[in-house]
Amino acid sequence: MNEMTSLSTLTTTLLHPARQTAQALFAEVDGARAVVIATADGFDLAHAGHQTIDPARLAAMVSSVSALGDAASRETGIGTPRYLVIESSDGRLVVRCMQVQQQALVAVVLTDKSVTLGFVLSHLAQAEQLMNAA
């Protein structure tokens, strides 16, 4: 099965602000290994970082995790998710569920253990504001 994909026009307009945001997040968060900004259905719009990861694969995985978080939030009546955190032995994946220009996006920062979680959350919230202002 060949997966032929082409992003919709609406999504294409988000490519430039997504690139700027990914690069800014990576530069501002000490301990960040990678940043990926993706559509809610798992296409990577932009990425930055020095770790050898496959951004397309991480985008798809974060999209699934985000959708599962959304389903669990709905099921338990706690609204819509803003952040999801995967705290692992050697680092974290911090995911922000965003609404940018009426488009659902997910941004993920892969960090090492040294980074303060609140610092990453704060920068991700700012990133959403900046993308909406762009």
Next chain:
Amino acid sequence: MAMTQHKIVFSGPPGAGKTTAIAMLSDTPPVVTDVRNTDAGLSKELTTVGLDFGQADLGNGQCVRLFGTPGQLRFDFMWRIIATDALGLVILLDNTRPDPLDDFATYLDAYADLLPTINCAVGIGRTGECALPTVDQFSSLLAERGLAFPVLPVDVRRREDVLMLVDTVLIQAEMRT
């Protein structure tokens, strides 16, 4: 009477009807993880990116937990996660897609190590709109790989068709025990 729980997984390409099939059979509103589709090459508004989940009481003390996988290849990591410890696998295909046999081969490859031991049924959708490939062609593809599973034309909007697929899986499981 103690309730026996079975896990059955619906897998297949985007648009094959996995979410619809689970919704048809589930006794409770299914858990869905559909989001807005941004792929201009895929003509549907929403697409599953996590999983679908539903439950159905089949009577006689048997309950099935139904899991659906995302269809797109980029979510293949979910296919294996969801299929872990499943009693059965239903592969749903859409005969109006450009190359249904290639779609089938993709899923046979993805589940290659499970197929010799898992109970499996194959449902071919939209055969009324597109008669080719035939059921025999899908069966031949299975035979080329040394496999033999029931291949059934289905309309997943019909509850009885979905139930037939699930029953086909459960009958195989009973025959193995």
